[in-house]
Amino acid sequence: MSFPSDLEIARNASLKPLDDIASQMNLPAHLLEPYGRDLMKIDLAAIDELSDRPKAKYVVVSAITPTPLGEGKTTTTVGLGQGFKHIGKNATVAIRQPSMGPTFGIKGGAAGGGYSQVVPMELLNLHLTGDMHAVTAAHNLLAAVIDNHIYQGNELNLDLNNITWRRVLDVNDRALRNIVVGLGGKGDGVPRQTGFDITAASEVMAALALTTSLEDLRERMGRIVVGYNEDGEPVTAEQLHAAGSMAVLLREAVKPNLLQTLENTPVLVHAGPFGNIATGNSSVVADRIGVRCGDYLITEAGFGADMGAERFFNIKCRTSGLRPDAAVVVATVRALKAHSGKYKIVAGKPLPPELLAENPDDVFEGAANLRKQIENIRIHGVSPVVAINAFPDDHPSEHEAIHQIAKEMGARSAVCTNFAEGGKGAAELAQAVAEAAEEPTDFRLLYPDEASLQEKIETVATKVYGADDVHFSLHALQQLDTYEKAGFGNLPVCIAKTHLSISSDPKLKGAPTGWTLPVREVRASVGAGFVYPICGDMRTMPGLGTNPAAFRVDLDDDGAITGLS
Amino acid sequence: MSFPSDLEIARNASLKPLDDIASQMNLPAHLLEPYGRDLMKIDLAAIDELSDRPKAKYVVVSAITPTPLGEGKTTTTVGLGQGFKHIGKNATVAIRQPSMGPTFGIKGGAAGGGYSQVVPMELLNLHLTGDMHAVTAAHNLLAAVIDNHIYQGNELNLDLNNITWRRVLDVNDRALRNIVVGLGGKGDGVPRQTGFDITAASEVMAALALTTSLEDLRERMGRIVVGYNEDGEPVTAEQLHAAGSMAVLLREAVKPNLLQTLENTPVLVHAGPFGNIATGNSSVVADRIGVRCGDYLITEAGFGADMGAERFFNIKCRTSGLRPDAAVVVATVRALKAHSGKYKIVAGKPLPPELLAENPDDVFEGAANLRKQIENIRIHGVSPVVAINAFPDDHPSEHEAIHQIAKEMGARSAVCTNFAEGGKGAAELAQAVAEAAEEPTDFRLLYPDEASLQEKIETVATKVYGADDVHFSLHALQQLDTYEKAGFGNLPVCIAKTHLSISSDPKLKGAPTGWTLPVREVRASVGAGFVYPICGDMRTMPGLGTNPAAFRVDLDDDGAITGLS
Known part of the structure; x- marks a missing residue:
């Protein structure tokens, strides 16, 4: 059996x-x-x-x-x-x-x-x-307000090449990773390139996870930075008047x-x-x-x-x-x-048989x-x-x-x-x-709020990941500078790297030493409340495989669900 | 007061x-x-x-x-x-x-x-x-399965220029009306033009409204036609193995x-x-x-x-x-x-004042x-x-x-x-x-299931709309022929026209006579269970205005919603 x-x-x-x-x-x-x-x-x-x-x-x-x-x-x-x-x-x-x-x-x-x-x-x-659907709705309402703002004259002077807010859906749909919106006629919006992430990757979701109250969530929605204007200054959901509606959508x-x-x-x-x-x-x-x-x-x-x-x-x-x-x-x-x-x-593949042999x-x-x-x-x-x-x-x-x-x-x-x-x-x-x-505890944070973003990244990289050093690209250093000046320097950091190694290289097993963490760009989830350096390819919209569970999930004759695992 | x-x-x-x-x-x-x-x-x-x-x-x-x-x-x-x-x-x-x-x-x-x-x-x-979110999820899962099918080799030979299934979101977002998906690299899907409708326009929503049971809904999902293959034959959600998962998403x-x-x-x-x-x-x-x-x-x-x-x-x-x-x-x-x-x-504008004067x-x-x-x-x-x-x-x-x-x-x-x-x-x-x-009732349907689709359209146009005649474009006649041959001829018809006139011209008031209903194309919602001729410009994704309600809706200090009307 x-x-x-x-x-x-x-x-x-x-x-x-x-x-x-x-x-x-x-x-x-x-x-x-x-x-x-x-x-x-x-x-x-x-x-x-x-x-x-x-x-x-x-x-x-x-x-x-x-x-x-x-x-x-x-x-x-x-x-x-x-x-x-x-x-x-x-x-x-x-x-x-x-x-x-x-x-x-x-x-x-x-x-x-x-x-x-x-x-x-x-x-x-x-x-x-x-809840996921509410996050999707709040996220995409903000996206609609952004494109509407551009269509109605772009009063805030949003830089169309520097809009960081994408759209989200809770579905594995690789075709939505990179899209062009606003095609069609004059009344159908302004064309620009953008894309969809999966809802779990939404900053609204991260904010929901970190919020302490509905009131706090309303404020976090307002602080969300959707992109930058032609002068390189951040533009927020509050400036776009979308944050109240977003919080309303998240009330339950x-x-x-x-x-x-x-x-x-x-x-x-x-x-x-x-x-x-x-x-x-x-x-x-x-x-x-x-x-x-x-x-x-x-x-x-x-x-x-x-x-x-x-x-x-x-x-x-x-x-x-x-x-x-x-x-x-x-x-x-x-x-x-x-x-x-x-x-x-x-x-998706069987374990190598030799892995299963007794071998302490x-x-x-x-x-x-x-x-x-x-x-x-x-x-x-x-x-x-x-x-x-x-x-x-x-x-x-x-x-x-x-x-x-x-x-x-x-x-x-x-x-x-x-x-x-x-x-x-x-x-x-x-x-x-x-x-x-x-046991008596002595809980301590690894870095104070006041440390610079660069120091915070270096602290996590060396103390937690065991890196020798961190290499920041010029672009990343410029971004860190922008964030510090915009007042985001007090936020903690959330380093986006592979989960398959303690290092940033998924092939390195064990506890790699003698390596350098490469930071090629840095993004800010100001509403959620952290800055995240990008150290590797981060896939934020999965795709379906050749034989996805979607093919097997169904209802049986009694209306019960089959094939869910 | x-x-x-x-x-x-x-x-x-x-x-x-x-x-x-x-x-x-x-x-x-x-x-x-x-x-x-x-x-x-x-x-x-x-x-x-x-x-x-x-x-x-x-x-x-x-x-x-x-x-x-x-x-x-x-x-x-x-x-x-x-x-x-x-x-x-x-x-x-x-x-x-x-x-x-x-x-x-x-x-x-x-x-x-x-x-x-x-x-x-x-x-x-x-x-x-x-419920709306569930419809969105079911609809978009099918869309993801379609694009995945194409990406994985397009075994069913779907004609990329004849995929009628779009995506949906419950948001007013004109920028999504016409989009190109599948951009990016080789692993990011196959580029093609498509778009989003508002969720209310989803065939899944129409099917939900007409279904008689969960079992029936499962069958309707399977009958959905997502497009046509290179031979012009309909391809269904059942053939794509997505209908079971769609029904599961609609179980509540x-x-x-x-x-x-x-x-x-x-x-x-x-x-x-x-x-x-x-x-x-x-x-x-x-x-x-x-x-x-x-x-x-x-x-x-x-x-x-x-x-x-x-x-x-x-x-x-x-x-x-x-x-x-x-x-x-x-x-x-x-x-x-x-x-x-x-x-x-x-x-959005005040009524003409002369309209308010007493004038039987x-x-x-x-x-x-x-x-x-x-x-x-x-x-x-x-x-x-x-x-x-x-x-x-x-x-x-x-x-x-x-x-x-x-x-x-x-x-x-x-x-x-x-x-x-x-x-x-x-x-x-x-x-x-x-x-x-x-009063004693004598309820009767206007046409039998057995009438041809063309006869059904003509019956509604002349008896209900008061049209003298119907003009079918060549394209529409070809489509009707395709649908009859595909076995959809027994479905009722749902004529898509303006709601601002009994005719198909929104400017004609009262009960217009002496006009002809123009049918430029015909679509089939086979899962929902009707064929719909298109008689006019049907907007299926609204946009936001210069001062949308999204700007006013918010939470008050007690967490209650304000600005909803």
Whole structure:
């Protein structure tokens, strides 16, 4: 008998009424807004109303540098949330909303896996409560206002070759990456080149993830820079009179969504910003609520600890004021073996068979990556815990190797079998996290607001990525100068680079040294609240493959969804 | 003291819990799905479950040919629904979902007006429960699959110059009307010209309005023709393997939304297809449910009786199998005066002052339009009732003129003051409608399924529009031939023409005779289930003006929406 599919497991879950889940969290009914049968939104008034309650231990889940297959970070996050129940504690999980484009692309859906899933997975992976669509609508309203402004006479003197605001759609559609708009007749707008990104890449999404209130979100919308005028000065959404309408479109989207795991652990799902050009973390408001709702709040950060966790510390926590108590670093045997540099793992293809043979030496050879990512947690003053996400082909000697590496680094570690076994498979990890979170913390940001943008980039590059140096192109230096002069110098930085290496070269495995980070250009998400240097090719609109999930997803005779994973 | 704004009135409404509204309709709780605090969806299982209940009287609200300002048809529809309570009867109202694009354009929001509104107006005019967004997502997923199919080798041999499927967004964005996609490098798709329409113009929206079940919607998605191959044969969404995913994206959108009026009359809001290139009617499934929930179901049809009502009879009722019992024709003094041909009314400008002077003779001079629209109801075997939507500047002698015209045509008539007074201002109309609906009906479709497409077009043109003849371009005749051969000949026709005249020339007022309908091309919405000849310039993507509502809509200090109308 084969292991059931995620969708089969999810379909057989016994969901509790969300009212009961909210009761577990001590959330009063007047803060809850049901959306359909198995979804709820939570009113932001919860932040103030619950602020007197004791703060939960705040735990971020990160990872070693993943292979293109991913290392089961969401599965571990969900499993850990479930695991706390097995050691007699209440936990809440906070994750990003999955992007719908990839649901119909290669992935088919994402919500953890096996017996550690968020349910209902079909709602989570499709529209949920419409937040993504609201982001799309707000983003594209601003785009329409920009092109209308140009068409009506361009009073603000926008430089048509320097409009940085594109459009967005939550679909994998490569044909929209580069387009020319405004064709047709005289009444059909002014022709110019632009394009669409996927909604997860929208600055509106990044702002939604970092905002602290609806009022704050309104101000962030106003600060969005859409491009520059002929004098090189930034032009904002406020100047275009679009920010009020954008905030109105986001009035419901700003409320976090409540779902549950297969074992009825509460899950806050909110915002879904990209992990390379944006923070890759779920929302500040969800965490601010969740941290008042139990013993532990487990929040997930995108990609490896150099990426999502660094942004979690230096951007998200800087904004929220919340201090983390522990950080989980998810590691797998297969990824550590890959970090030895001996194996090539390609998405959509079977693993190389030799990778599956028992070989703890290869795990040790790839250990540099795990060590460096543990250090990347430590330099922020947070206690790391290594979660060994077990796969069926792993060998005990290989798990032992990871335990040993963690121990040498002074970090706790635990094997997780929660994919196959649910929460009880993560009870040991929950215990390790509980112990780590009891240690005295000394949380620190890596750089102060006052440092220059260049200093901030250099700090992250050398301290977190292990680069020797940073090389700024002339263009990048000019842009940094422009941003400093425009008053954006106090923002944190979000370095857009590959997630497949701690360096900026996806081919370099382990913990690369002796390299220089190349910054070819720098962009500013002023509304979201960060500056992002571009260090590599950042794809912001995926395409569909030859056999996308869109071909398989369908309704069965009972109207239930099939093919979602 | 000035009359309060629509938003002020709506803000002061005392909404009932929707559970109570549903109880009024005898809708059992297990069929209801709350969406936030003041919205609900109704499960389609209601159609079967309630099928044994007595059928309500089914009343369609139409109008004379409107001026560009509109004649208050939705206000009358909502007021009439409220009015029935004042004569001791239960009514349910069914309307289309407003398009969000125009909400930020010229309109600022639409949900009736004055004391005859659907509430909460800010939810109705924005995302509602996300149905529009689901239509956008389903439509654009198909577009992405089409361009991906071409990129991956174009196995189906799609003719790049004959792809009729565009993309959609619910925003007024003229720059998207005509675009070139697929620019950039080799990996960024195949360049071709295309464009975006507003979501209301999507065939998916038209299909949602006409579908009878989720299963039926799945089949309609499969039948959608996206373009033609190099041999001129139609290529469908089913052939592209996209129809299942599209239906999955519409699984929640297929459920009608329940709201209420200011006086707590139940309102079903569902689907929002365009009134020129599509049916301009709300959904079949909403009407099928609503017709089992009280004494009267009042459903609105777009534009004048030649447009929305004709499609209501010949497309919507043909699909639903429901038989109407009465039809309201909304008339205003100002529109009838305009039909005299003496006045020019322009949207966004003040009315000509001479139009406001007491002048029943001008009303009589414009009466031909009202007479013809009454006849357009009668030829379908349905009893017409004239609703005189009163404006503050009207004079009693002018209302009397309309009464007299109606009487000469053997139609009941009533003055409605429901904008200013709410339901009691429509009690007289409710009484007239109740009487008309008691008359024996002889409902008949204007043409059988078996008639040729050309015959169907000629029938509507001559019998409803009063044209002498139809002129088909050679291109149109070829297309009709293609459609007949492809098996689409059994579909009804939806003639896309101006709504500002019964003819195809917006400048011709009254009831034009001695003219010929020009059919320059014909398109097929095979998934939605109709063929639509194009008779005039059909704008399917609006633009923003110099001072759009987007500039005024904002949040106040309490987070409430301002500027929505």
